[in-house]
Amino acid sequence: MKLYSLATLLAAPLVVAAADAADPAAAVPAAAYRSVFDGIPQGVEEETVDWxxxxxxxxxxxxxxxxxxxxxxxxxxxxxxxxxxxxxxPSPRPAVPAPAPARGHQH
Known part of the structure; x- marks a missing residue:
């Protein structure tokens, strides 16, 4: 097993040709879009039920x-x-809650 020194690794030229991130004309791969709703079953309910x-x-x-x-x-x-x-x-009227007790100082 060969051990390389840090200086050797830093001195080696980079073989990977990467696009310059600051270059506005650099080619960019197209963004892939897939909806999160793809594959969700449609029309699960076959009939509606009277509530x-x-x-x-x-x-x-x-x-x-x-x-x-x-x-x-x-x-x-x-x-x-x-x-x-x-x-x-007819639906019964909802009960009206009792008023909350007053907070603070009582005189």
């Missing part, structure tokens, strides 16, 4: 997975069937 109907189906199991498990235990081998959408009813 009221979807909410009514979820409301059948108010405590979530626990209620679903209990339903499956009571109905072995059956799959939950969608229920009819509830009649259109």
């Amino acid at each position: 009221k109907k979807a909410n009514a189906e979820v409301a059948r199991f108010p405590r979530g997975h626990v209620d679903l498990l209990k339903w499956e235990e009571a109905n072995p081998g059956a799959a939950p069937q969608p229920q009819a959408a509830p009649p259109d009813a």
Whole structure:
């Protein structure tokens, strides 16, 4: 194995012919562009679902997975069937929060 001194390496001419970065006429490779959205599946949803109907189906199991498990235990081998959408009813008004207690000095 040959060992080269630092002086030998620095004195050797550079063989790589690089373009001068300060030269505005220097050739530059074209920038490759690929959208990050390429390859994303299109049209995954084949149909739209009425949101009221979807909410009514979820409301059948108010405590979530626990209620679903209990339903499956009571109905072995059956799959939950969608229920009819509830009649259109006005949405309840949101509750108005109580005013926050005053901060600072109370006189």
